[in-house]
Amino acid sequence: MRQKLLSKRLLTAIGLVFLSLSLSGCVYLRLLSFKNQLKSFDQNVWVESSPTLTFGFRNPVVKDSDFVFISGASPGKIDKVPQFPSEEIWTWTFEKRRSSPTHQPYTMEFRTRFKDGLLTQMEIDEAFVELVGGNLILSMFRNIGNAKINKLRRSMSAELNKNSVEEMPLPSLAEIMDVMGEPTRIAKPQSGSAARCEYEFNFHDPENGKKAGQFRLYFTGSLQDSQKAITSFKITGKAR
Numbered sequence: 001m002r003q004k005l006l007s008k009r010l011l012t013a014i015g016l017v018f019l020s021l022s023l024s025g026c027v028y029l030r031l032l033s034f035k036n037q038l039k040s041f042d043q044n045v046w047v048e049s050s051p052t053l054t055f056g057f058r059n060p061v062v063k064d065s066d067f068v069f070i071s072g073a074s075p076g077k078i079d080k081v082p083q084f085p086s087e088e089i090w091t092w093t094f095e096k097r098r099s100s101p102t103h104q105p106y107t108m109e110f111r112t113r114f115k116d117g118l119l120t121q122m123e124i125d126e127a128f129v130e131l132v133g134g135n136l137i138l139s140m141f142r143n144i145g146n147a148k149i150n151k152l153r154r155s156m157s158a159e160l161n162k163n164s165v166e167e168m169p170l171p172s173l174a175e176i177m178d179v180m181g182e183p184t185r186i187a188k189p190q191s192g193s194a195a196r197c198e199y200e201f202n203f204h205d206p207e208n209g210k211k212a213g214q215f216r217l218y219f220t221g222s223l224q225d226s227q228k229a230i231t232s233f234k235i236t237g238k239a240r
Contacts, residue, residue, distance in 0.1 A: 027069050033061045038145030045141075053124045053134045055141060060118035064090070067112065067119075070239040073205035073212035075112075087115045094201035094215065097184050104181025108201055131179050132233070135168045140235060170233075173197060174226035176219055184216075186223075194231060195223045214238045 037044040037059060046056040067090070068074055075090040089111055096106040108128055113121035124137055176197070177183070183197035196218050203213035215237040221230035 027066045030061050030063065030066060035145060035147065037061070038142065041142045041145065047138060049134050052126050053129045053137060055122045055124075057120055057122075060115070060120050062119040064088070064112075064114045064117050064119070071203065071205075071212040072239075073203070073207070073210075076203075076206050081113075084115070087113060087120075089113050092203055092213070094203050094213070096180065097200040097202055099182070099184055106180045106199075127179065131176065132171055133169060136170065136233065139168070140233065170229040171219075172227050172229055173219060173221040173223065176230070177226070183219075188223075194220055196220045 034057075037057070044058050046058065048054040048056065076093050077091040079089045079091070081087040081089060090113075092110045092112070094108045094110070096108075098105065108125040110125060111121075111123040112119055113123075129137060173195075180199060184200040185198040187196045187198065197220075199217045199219075201215050201217070202211050204210060205212040215235060218232075218234040218236075219230045220232040220234075222228050
């Protein structure tokens, strides 16, 4: 009797494992499809830059449940759209991790809009757009189509350097620190005067306060002449 019970539990556990793997595989395939859509950016995405920077997706593939699965948490806020019953706006607030309690706090807010459970729009934090410029964020978003994705680590990284955005005005480290405060970390290379300032942002589960999502921004520039424009900008993202 006990052996049958153990066998039943084992089969149940195996079934749950395979179900979990199949679900995670479906999520990954949808994200991969979304990434591939961004390679044909103009064909699949429309952009609105007033009053905020908003990306709209003509062929939605990512589900609202994918966001919950990847982060393991619900957003901080969900608003129904009264005039469109099938639509919702989810708000995600990320907090900068401060390396010292005395450092300036800074938060970034993103809104995702879903219709019938599919991602149709994404709105970027307004203050961040004003700081770095909509064109730079647009270039970075286009670059996500070629981003490196690590399925096992649930991570993504994309990078722009000065050569690829020559015609765009870039902020200086002084401007960035004035708005966002002190970086989470500063990495100084062994040679040269450039430094890489890292800002780590975390989303916390509104129910238990645990870390549920993270992205990092890297700005490379001169600390000695902090008024000079940065030379590169990188973003990495990681799920829980």
